[in-house]
Amino acid sequence: MDVVKIPFNTLKEAINSAFSGKQPWQIVSFTTSAVLFVVWLYDFVDREESLLVRGKKTVFRLARYIPAVRRKVEQELTSINNGFQDDVAKRTSHLEYIVKLPDKGWSKEMILSTLNKNLTLNKETWESGQSSGAVYAHDEVVLDLVAETFKVSSYTNPLHPDLFPGLCKMEAEVIRIVCNLFHGDEESCGSMTSGGTESIMMACKAYRDYARETRGVRKPEMVVPVTAHSAFDKSCLYLGIRMRHIPIDPNTCQVNLKAMKAAINRNTIMLVGSAPNYPYGTIDDISEISKLGLRYNIPVHVDSCLGGLLTVFMNQAGYPPPVTDFRLPGVTSISADTHKYGFAPKGTSVVLYREAKFRHHQYTVTTDWLGGVYGSPSVCGSRAGGNIASCWATLLHYGLEGYITATRDIVHTARHIEKGLRRLKGIFIFGQPATSVVAIGSNDFDIYRLSDGLYKLGWNLNALQYPPGIHICVTLMHTKDGVADKFLQDVKQCLAEIMKDPALPVEGKMALYGTAQQLPDRSIVSDLTRYFLDSMYYIPKLKELQSKRTPANEPMYMPFEPGAAVLLRSLEPIVGMEEMKQFRQGKRASEITKPEKLCDGPSKLCISMDIKKDNCNKLDLGDPDNNMLWVEDDFLMNPDHLSVVKTSRIGIESAGEEWAQKPLRFYIAGDTNFVIWKN
Numbered sequence: 020m021d022v023v024k025i026p027f028n029t030l031k032e033a034i035n036s037a038f039s040g041k042q043p044w045q046i047v048s049f050t051t052s053a054v055l056f057v058v059w060l061y062d063f064v065d066r067e068e069s070l071l072v073r074g075k076k077t078v079f080r081l082a083r084y085i086p087a088v089r090r091k092v093e094q095e096l097t098s099i100n101n102g103f104q105d106d107v108a109k110r111t112s113h114l115e116y117i118v119k120l121p122d123k124g125w126s127k128e129m130i131l132s133t134l135n136k137n138l139t140l141n142k143e144t145w146e147s148g149q150s151s152g153a154v155y156a157h158d159e160v161v162l163d164l165v166a167e168t169f170k171v172s173s174y175t176n177p178l179h180p181d182l183f184p185g186l187c188k189m190e191a192e193v194i195r196i197v198c199n200l201f202h203g204d205e206e207s208c209g210s211m212t213s214g215g216t217e218s219i220m221m222a223c224k225a226y227r228d229y230a231r232e233t234r235g236v237r238k239p240e241m242v243v244p245v246t247a248h249s250a251f252d253k254s255c256l257y258l259g260i261r262m263r264h265i266p267i268d269p270n271t272c273q274v275n276l277k278a279m280k281a282a283i284n285r286n287t288i289m290l291v292g293s294a295p296n297y298p299y300g301t302i303d304d305i306s307e308i309s310k311l312g313l314r315y316n317i318p319v320h321v322d323s324c325l326g327g328l329l330t331v332f333m334n335q336a337g338y339p340p341p342v343t344d345f346r347l348p349g350v351t352s353i354s355a356d357t358h359k360y361g362f363a364p365k366g367t368s369v370v371l372y373r374e375a376k377f378r379h380h381q382y383t384v385t386t387d388w389l390g391g392v393y394g395s396p397s398v399c400g401s402r403a404g405g406n407i408a409s410c411w412a413t414l415l416h417y418g419l420e421g422y423i424t425a426t427r428d429i430v431h432t433a434r435h436i437e438k439g440l441r442r443l444k445g446i447f448i449f450g451q452p453a454t455s456v457v458a459i460g461s462n463d464f465d466i467y468r469l470s471d472g473l474y475k476l477g478w479n480l481n482a483l484q485y486p487p488g489i490h491i492c493v494t495l496m497h498t499k500d501g502v503a504d505k506f507l508q509d510v511k512q513c514l515a516e517i518m519k520d521p522a523l524p525v526e527g528k529m530a531l532y533g534t535a536q537q538l539p540d541r542s543i544v545s546d547l548t549r550y551f552l553d554s555m556y557y558i559p560k561l562k563e564l565q566s567k568r569t570p571a572n573e574p575m576y577m578p579f580e581p582g583a584a585v586l587l588r589s590l591e592p593i594v595g596m597e598e599m600k601q602f603r604q605g606k607r608a609s610e611i612t613k614p615e616k617l618c619d620g621p622s623k624l625c626i627s628m629d630i631k632k633d634n635c636n637k638l639d640l641g642d643p644d645n646n647m648l649w650v651e652d653d654f655l656m657n658p659d660h661l662s663v664v665k666t667s668r669i670g671i672e673s674a675g676e677e678w679a680q681k682p683l684r685f686y687i688a689g690d691t692n693f694v695i696w697k698n
């Protein structure tokens with residue numbers, strides 16, 4: 020007792036002497052400020068992002084206030100952003116962009132022909148098995164089955180179980196089938212979701228709410244290997260959970276269990292292991308993670324999104340994997356993607372729970388909405404019954420035998436590739452690939468050079484960072500004859516070239532990736548990534564169209580023919596000179612009569628013309644003055660607006676008798692650029 024008393028008394032005296040002579044209001048205000056400061060400090064330190072990360076962010080954010088830095092950064096970002104856009108523009112330069120509803124609906128033929136033109140872009144890469152992952156199977160029989168299934172179920176929605184009870188039955192069957200594959204007992208249950216990310220997010224949500232209710236956890240944290248999928252980070256961001264990343268053993272590429280154990284605290288809502296993970300395809304020691312979960316009474320989620328529907332068949336396929344499922348008593352949930360190795364069309368995944376109490380916390384219920392009591396199991400309200408039915412149909416089509424065969428082929432191919440790669444000098448394999456992913460690194464050269472070299476040979480692999488690496492995710496596409504051997508052959512060929520001078524730096528696109536990794540300011544990387552995402556939504560702007568110059572003295576003549584329309588941004592890349600000559604030699608009865616009036620800006624001339632019926636199918640638009648020309652129809656108001664251009668094209672596309680009698684207008688601007696729709 021004395022031991023405690025003495026310092027306490029000393030402390031008391033120290034405080035008394037510090038405040039001696041102070042007025043009561045001073046003491047009160049000092050104490051209040053001190054307490055508030057401590058509370059603030061605690062809150063400042065204890066956030067979802069660590070102090071270090073936030074400190075770094077602040078420094079870089081402040082640095083960007085320096086004008087010179089900001090200009091430089093913005094310049095670089097803009098140029099890279101333009102690069103992204105140009106890439107997309109180039110890939111689609113021969114295709115039309117539709118930015119407005121057609122006045123009249125298109126015919127089925129027209130829609131399907133345009134659809135196919137869009138879908139054939141880069142088809143050869145994945146069809147030949149030269150891309151990693153992405154397409155897991157491409158089987159005409161399954162495609163037909165899915166098409167037929169979708170046809171009769173596309174309108175269904177499990178949100179209305181009274182209307183579509185059979186659809187709900189099929190969803191329940193899919194969940195039960197997958198539960199059984201993962202050795203769940205009768206109590207196990209789950210949900211179908213739109214994909215792995217949603218499955219993972221649902222488990223995180225369930226555990227967050229479960230921990231809040233049962234243990235009063237207000238500042239939830241999850242303990243997750245660095246190799247786990249970024250869907251966990253996304254879930255943290257969406258759900259306000261703090262991420263505790265756990266390093267891996269660099270040799271085995273499995274999570275470091277000691278570090279995992281050390282990261283567990285009273286706020287931990289879940290532990291995560293991958294079976295297998297995405298970067299290296301290695302399987303964490305799930306059995307030990309399960310034990311940790313039991314010991315600390317914390318739920319354990321096993322992410323089997325990628326390889327789960329391989330591991331469950333691997334025993335029978337002759338490649339027994341470690342046990343990673345509900346047979347381990349600490350495992351409380353599993354995510355598995357039916358749209359990966361289940362070979363179902365994209366848009367389905369399953370999240371499974373050992374007990375119904377967890378699934379209850381996954382649900383969202385609002386009881387007081389004016390629209391009624393609303394309960395929904397996952398993120399979506401309405402859900403695609405067509406996807407559920409197609410997944411159900413695919414599972415039944417393959418059957419146990421089909422999946423075992425597919426698994427055997429895939430794992431066999433992955434092992435074959437792994438063995439072949441291990442024989443090659445200059446590269447190494449990360450950890451022990453467990454299922455279908457084989458990751459390659461190098462101590463001798465920049466591994467992105469290999470990626471770049473393979474890219475030039477048509478291969479599309481995935482890049483890894485920290486440390487740099489690349490991986491191939493083997494699917495049914497790679498099990499076709501010769502694909503794996505061609506891959507090994509191509510790697511060998513690239514290596515021979517690289518090893519001539521291993522010290523050379525990487526060039527091309529992969530250089531950007533390498534640089535991005537070394538950038539300490541991650542906010543720039545995230546800006547870049549945002550621009551990249553923007554480029555997925557690329558639609559040409561009229562200004563961009565105008566900035567593309569066609570060579571002088573090259574008037575443009577374009578025939579209009581029935582079929583899909585093409586937006587010409589510039590003449591050259593789409594129509595070769597030879598082709599152009601032919602156009603010019605052909606009949607081109609220019610129907611342009613005479614300038615009618617000036618309109619819309621100083622350099623624009625508005626000409627109206629009548630198009631005769633027999634010119635309907637083939638109409639040459641001449642531009643004798645090498646001026647900018649675009650087509651509009653009557654209700655055009657603002658020529659600077661892309662949609663206007665669009666309107667006119669649609670008029671031409673739906674060419675029929677009615678259209679033939681309609682006057683069209685051509686705006687000719689005093690510039691040497693072209694924007695024209697070729698039909």
Ligand SMILES: *Cc1c(COP(=O)(O)O)cnc(C)c1O
Nearest residue numbers: 214215216248296297322324325
């Ligand atoms: C693909 C994948 C996910 C996420 O699945 P999506 O269907 O892409 O949302 C999660 N975990 C792993 C290991 C994956 O490979």
